[in-house]
Amino acid sequence: MPTISGNAGQVLTTDGSGTASWSDANSAAPVQYSLWQAGSEYVIPQGNTGDFNLSNCETVLNPTLINPSANLQIKVIIRVTSGQGNANFQLTTNNVTDGTNYTITNTSFVSTPLPFGALFESNWINWNPSTDPSLIQLTGFTSSNTGGDVRFNSAYILVKSQ
Numbered sequence: 001m002p003t004i005s006g007n008a009g010q011v012l013t014t015d016g017s018g019t020a021s022w023s024d025a026n027s028a029a030p031v032q033y034s035l036w037q038a039g040s041e042y043v044i045p046q047g048n049t050g051d052f053n054l055s056n057c058e059t060v061l062n063p064t065l066i067n068p069s070a071n072l073q074i075k076v077i078i079r080v081t082s083g084q085g086n087a088n089f090q091l092t093t094n095n096v097t098d099g100t101n102y103t104i105t106n107t108s109f110v111s112t113p114l115p116f117g118a119l120f121e122s123n124w125i126n127w128n129p130s131t132d133p134s135l136i137q138l139t140g141f142t143s144s145n146t147g148g149d150v151r152f153n154s155a156y157i158l159v160k161s162q
Helices: none
Strands: 010-014 020-024 031-036 042-044 052-061 072-082 087-095 101-105 110-114 117-121 125-127 134-142 150-161
Touching: 031 134, 042 052, 042 134, 052 150, 072 087, 072 101, 087 150, 101 125, 134 150
Parallel strands: none
Antiparallel strands: 010 020, 031 052, 031 150, 042 150, 052 134, 072 117, 072 125, 072 150, 087 101, 087 134, 110 117
């Protein structure tokens, strides 16, 4: 443990080998939440060109556990196994207290080719939810009625303090 006290707003972090030190909360490591990792591929059928709710691609988080004032940044990472040229994703949130829905990501994803598919990754996006717990949901759609189904086998979000 550090021999001195940290400043207001700082958190304890470790280097992985047992050494703890104080750091600013906004430089603390992101927290990872799984949206889909069921061990099987999720399929968005070709022709679903509207917003398609991907059932069971979701998680719940309490924003105040990461930042007391709920000023967060969020990033989406998806491992697409086929149909990557036809894939579109969006992240939405639902305030579980009042039921309000918000779109978090309405941005294009950077696609990095992999041996079998592609890695889709959003930029860090500022997200200022209320301090109530939030349900985070992944939605998706295909770009057109051609190009085949979109398949992915893992989807995660990273959340950190702004």
